[in-house]
Amino acid sequence: MAPMEDAVKFARSLLAVTAVMVAAGAYWSLSKPITVATVSPKRGDAAEVVYATGTVEPRTxxxxxxxxxxxxxxxxxxxxxxxxxxxxxxxxxxxxxxxxxxxxxxxxxxxxxxxxxxxxxxxxxxxxxxxxxxxxxxxxxxxxxxxxxxxxxxxxxxxxxxxxxxxxxxxxxxxxxxxxxxxxxIGEAKPLRVVAEVNEEDIPQVKPGHRVLIRADAFPGRTLEGTVDSITPKGDPIAKTYRVYLALPNDTPLLIGMTVELNIIVRMAQSALLLPVGAVQGNAVFVVEGDRARRHELVIGIRGTGDVEILSGLPEAARVIAPYPEKLGDGARVAPQGR
Incomplete structure (x- = not known):
């Protein structure tokens, strides 16, 4: 019977060693830092825009x-x-x-x-x-x-x-x-204007004199400019839009009948602290502190198409995880790329 008992003891010892190794492996796996990419806030101009489409036509x-x-x-x-x-x-x-x-x-x-x-x-x-x-x-x-x-x-x-x-x-x-x-x-070829339809929820922000950035398929990669000239007092209750007229400079290359995309700049912040929109979810970001990821709530200003203005809650030297890590827990170990 002695050989049988020795075999049982050996098997139990092997199981114990295996369990320890699995536990150690699991601990090592769970405690392994997650590699993340980071960005730092930058200074620049932030613009809040209202998007619309329009058509070029003569003023007269x-x-x-x-x-x-x-x-x-x-x-x-x-x-x-x-x-x-x-x-x-x-x-x-x-x-x-x-x-x-x-x-x-x-x-x-x-x-x-x-x-x-x-x-x-x-x-x-x-x-x-x-x-x-x-x-x-x-x-x-x-x-x-x-x-x-x-x-x-x-x-x-x-x-x-x-x-x-x-x-x-x-x-x-x-x-x-x-x-x-x-x-x-019948009309005059110059001056030209753009007639645009702006959604009723956006129209309170639009005022005469606002600068407008214009893009047309006929001029790819080129941004043209115009100015909000006037706004029709009565909106369309069916389409829920208001008609906005934009003045164009005399040297505009746009032609009568062209369709254009418009970004009406309704607010501008110069030398603002900016983060890419992909790094922010709601008002929250993840910041690398040491070897840990910490979730921070920020005060957000202008939300642009590419950047978000940070009013407070984030130092300029911060390293922000980007894109925003959906499945990362607060306090998780991380290893920023490049370290």
Whole structure:
């Protein structure tokens, strides 16, 4: 039996040694410092911005649209050219309207002849005054109808509502122009402005005179500038936006009709203490103190797209873990990279 007891003792000793080794390994693993990357606060300018999109348009311009549904029979070749107020831009087929006017004039002629005939008979006491009054009324109605139809004929001629450049021309001869369809844009090529829609929750921050940074796909990597010129007093309750007009410098490379992205600078802090946005979660950061990570609550100012302004709670020499470690516990052992 002695050999069997020795084997049991040996097995128990081996298990004990194994348990100690596992415990030691677990302790070493748990106490092993976690490698982290750190950043230091820097000084710079922080900007609070309101984002919006907009469209470039002339400051002075007008649309010319068809008022009746009819075929285009004539159109000026004037795109890009200057025209004077009243210049004929296009004509629509007015044959039916002119035929209706001719019919009204014929009716007026008959009504006038009937009136004159009755007037002679009234003078001879052959016809009553009532018949003459009816004839006079019919003659007046015919005149009114002729005036109305003559005015409607003007709708078949599209004229420039102002002096300016024909910025764009749509529609071809032979096409049917629908009522409300814009066929011409007339205006001045300069100065230009941007019309933007700003969300109603942001509009209280936007004021005339605010500087605006502008980006357009047509000019990649280039930031242009403008200024908030005015804000429409009434917002759109459906879209929940307010219209904002931005003034552009005369030398802007932007062209009419371009869509742009806008960053309206509503507040600026110079020489502020900044951290990357990725290092901050809410108002908290993790700071390396010795070989431990300590969680700190900060007072945050401007939250930009790239940096966050730190008002208090963080010394300039601090080493902040970035990006923010989601699963790191307060007081965990860490080893900053580069040490």
């Amino acid at each position: 311009w007008a649309k010319v649209a068809a008022l009746v549904r009819e075929r285009v029979i004539e159109r000026c070749d004037c795109e890009g050219q200057r025209v004077q107020q009243g210049h004929v831009l296009a004509r629509l087929d007015s044959a039916q309207a002119e035929a209706a006017l001719a019919e009204l004039k014929a009716r007026q002629k008959l009504a006038t002849a009937e009136h004159d005939r009755l007037a002679v008979l009234v003078e001879r006491n052959v016809m009553s005054l009532q018949a003459l009054d009816r004839a006079r009324s019919e003659m007046g109605q015919a005149s009114a109808l002729i005036a109305g139809q003559s005015a409607r004929l003007e709708n078949y001629v599209l004229r420039a509502p102002m002096a300016g450049t024909v910025l764009r021309r749509d529609g071809e001869v032979g096409e049917i122009a629908e009522p409300g369809t814009v066929l011409f844009w």
